[in-house]
Amino acid sequence: MNRLTTSQGEFDLARFPENPRDPLRAWDAADEYLLRRLEGAEGSEPVSPSGTVAVVGDRWGALATALAVHDPVQVTDSYLALRATRANLARNGADPDSVRVLSVRDTPPERVDLLLVRVPKSLALLEDQLHRLAPALHAGTIVIGTGMVKEIHTSTLKLFERIIGPTRTSLAVKKARLIFCTPDPTLARTPSPWPYRYDLPDGIGVVSGRTVTNHAGIFCAERLDIGTRFFLKHLPERKGPDRVVDLGCGNGVLGMSAALTNPDAAVTFIDESYRAVASAEETFRANTGPDAEAEFLVGDGMADVPPGSVDLVLSNPPFHSHQAVTDATARNMFHGARAALRQGGELWVVGNRHLAYHTQLRRIFGNCVTVAGDPKFVVLRAVKR
Incomplete structure (x- = not known):
């Protein structure tokens, strides 16, 4: 278990299943960068989570736990991530019902006002996730993605741009990068090629x-x-x-x-x-x-x-x-x-x-x-x- 210190608070976090000998943390620099950006770090305007907040691809529940006071919806393909989120909420004294957990097979929210995307290793998974969530976005939705530099490629940005709207990236900090995407409700999307x-x-x-x-x-x-x-x-x-x-x-x-x-x-x-x-x-x-x-x-x-x-x-x-x-x-x-x-x-x-x-x-x-x-x-x- 390790402690994540952010402006949202301090959180004791662990992967699931928890193993004291496991040297890997339950978060990384990409999670930290996104949380700092929401609080207006480095001179940027803070983002006030309001309406429906959706967190997609949160690997071990670090983002959902840090944002639990905003009652986010977590969308995940991973049973282990789901269990890690529930365990980390309990570990930090958060209401277990403060995060609504959906699998990627569940019907997504009808409306999303803040979409936070942890870029997955699989480009195909990202493509399908964006296709499923795009109908819930509107012109005022704030979309921020995060990942390590080695996880974000030109093809990643093109997916955001093709499915959601105009896309740009941040500077790299601690080998992590943010993605900013502006939803375009008029965008003509092709259907998802999956399955x-x-x-x-x-x-x-x-x-x-x-x-x-x-x-x-x-x-x-x-x-x-x-x-x-x-x-x-x-x-x-x-x-x-x-x-x-x-x-x-x-x-x-x-x-x-x-x-x-x-x-x-x-x-x-x-x-x-x-x-x-x-x-x-x-x-x-x-x-x-x-x-x-x-x-x-x-x-x-x-x-x-x-x-x-x-x-x-x-x-x-x-x-x-x-x-x-x-x-x-x-x-x-x-x-x-x-x-x-x-x-x-x-x-x-x-x-x-x-x-x-x-x-x-x-x-x-x-x-x-x-x-x-x-x-x-x-x-x-x-x-x-």
């Missing part, structure tokens, strides 16, 4: 040629990533009434493959992204029969799966948290998988060879074997003894 659908390539087992649905912001939304492609060629071929979990499911290709290979399996798709779980459900329903059994959960890894209830976990874990490279997410997923597996249950993982997941799996499970490998990827199997 995007494509057919899977041949040579990857039972899912070859199947059509997958990808909502904006999920990993490799425009093509099958090469790690999953490699994994699909080496998945276990099991039969019988297994309970299978596609952990960190993305568009659900791994779980769909397990269901098509074993029609008696019950598959659970889990991701912390609302858009990912929506993609997985649409992909699954479009490619399996009406009797196929599946569950779709937005959550914190295996936290909502009963202990000792799963036969097989399939996972292609992420190794980024926004711009930071970290193995913390994968490590939490491995621990959660072990707790959820029955005795003799198996965790199958694909990962970049350099990540050395085998070391963590041996520490957590007491065993790990390499099922397949190439110069870039390895498929690993760990068994709960």
Whole structure:
């Protein structure tokens, strides 16, 4: 936990799930820059939040917590960000109902008077977010975006300009930058291109040629990533009434493959992204029969799966948290998988060879074997003894 000091006050903040050993803070210079700008820092006119304040893409709830007195609406694709916001509000004694939290799948507010956008890593996610919120903006809406310099590109500014209106940027401060956008109610907008659908390539087992649905912001939304492609060629071929979990499911290709290979399996798709779980459900329903059994959960890894209830976990874990490279997410997923597996249950993982997941799996499970490998990827199997 760390303390954010701003003109709005001092706030103790932490990421979710909270880990005292995690060196990463729950905010960065881009969040600080935006909060200073609202208070009129560096000679600028202060912005008085009034009407409906919408905060989009707030990564760990720092902005929503600092602005809680203005009853903002937070719009997020991340279940972990939602939980972090609620925890940080409680930690700082704020009314838990002072921030109305909406997922990106919920209907956005009908009117927004102040729109604050934390620029996401995914340009596609930003595009879809702006399309969804643009109808709620009016000529008097104040729109301010924020991000680190490495996150804001010409393509970022063009999106704001094409979907909302004239756009300019601030000077960089502590490697952070602000985006100022003036809504143009007369702007002719093309519809959002999301969700995007494509057919899977041949040579990857039972899912070859199947059509997958990808909502904006999920990993490799425009093509099958090469790690999953490699994994699909080496998945276990099991039969019988297994309970299978596609952990960190993305568009659900791994779980769909397990269901098509074993029609008696019950598959659970889990991701912390609302858009990912929506993609997985649409992909699954479009490619399996009406009797196929599946569950779709937005959550914190295996936290909502009963202990000792799963036969097989399939996972292609992420190794980024926004711009930071970290193995913390994968490590939490491995621990959660072990707790959820029955005795003799198996965790199958694909990962970049350099990540050395085998070391963590041996520490957590007491065993790990390499099922397949190439110069870039390895498929690993760990068994709960």
